Amino acid sequence: MKAIRKVAARPGALEWADVATPHCGPDEVLVRVRAASLCGTDAHIYNWDGPVREMILATTDQLRHPRIIGHEFCGEVMEVGREVRGVGDGAAEPIRRGDLVSAESHIVCGQCYQCRRGQFHVCTRERILGVHRDGGFAEYIALPASCAWINDPATVPVEVACIEEPFGNAVHAATEYDPRGQCVVIFGAGPIGLFSIIVAEAFGAERIIAVDTTAFRLELASRVGAHTAILTSPEASGDAGRRARERERIVGLIRDAAAPLEPDLVFEMSGHPDAIDAALLAVRRGGKVILFGLPKQSAVTIERYAEDVIFGGVTLKGIIGRKLYDTWKRTRELVSRPEVRSKIRAVITHTFPFERYEEAFQKMLARESGKVVLRISPD
């Protein structure tokens, strides 16, 4: 079969290779991948930066064995392992050949302290598809049954099924606190920020304000439900005074757009240090800040920690992965709504055939895109 593999520890170094079709283990399902989408993590693998490098090197004998990448995908079940009782919560849903499944990318251990308390999304021994083991940018994948999520093929098309994993990040982020009747501000209108707008609106947010550095993404934000779109230009020079003035300007615009409400829920989806400070300045006293964006450096200085966090009585909440399986159940409910599906489609701005993966990566890296999807197999 064909697969995209990372073959060397340097930028680029992806290969469209012929490899053996995987064997379906007893607790796995063999999936014929239909479509897959590109993620920021894949960009880090492509550019060869960030913590993902260590994870790949440690599990591939320093890339002596190339790694098939990709963790956002869907496909058709071709074979069900003999020990698979079912999938989903308590393995209660029967799974059959022909089912259209999306993939949860985190394989959890079920035994660590967190797993024993039902917090599978923060499993301390998790392994990630396309990072710690072979992923879904391939014609076939042997998927642990615990990672398979069944879709209704009558309502969920392949291109929607293939983005349920990243959409689930947004479902997790935007439902951690009930957005109904709230004023929601989203910093960073990349794919997960855009999906968060869709989810916040679907769950009844009263007002949605999006902030980003590109007009292209703000236009998408407005299209999927943002009432106000605010363009910001982060200060590249690092001049503290200018950064503070830009922050004040943005927060002034946010407060005007929010009135008579105040920013109740602020989502930081960009990871930019200036956006983190602006999010903390923008949130109302007693409000909540949901943190999802990953900064380039792991250390971040909070400029006004005492004023904005402590005196503000603000709740800070980090979001990782999807709750198993609450997030997936909410996702299933959301993608059953036609208006949600049509907005998801608006976020998918580019689709490429499998063999044109290099173009797909360049499109994602250029940032003039929403979600970029690869069509792995036609039908």
Ligand SMILES: [Zn+2]
């Ligand atoms: Zn991803």
Ligand SMILES: [Zn+2]
């Ligand atoms: Zn665990």
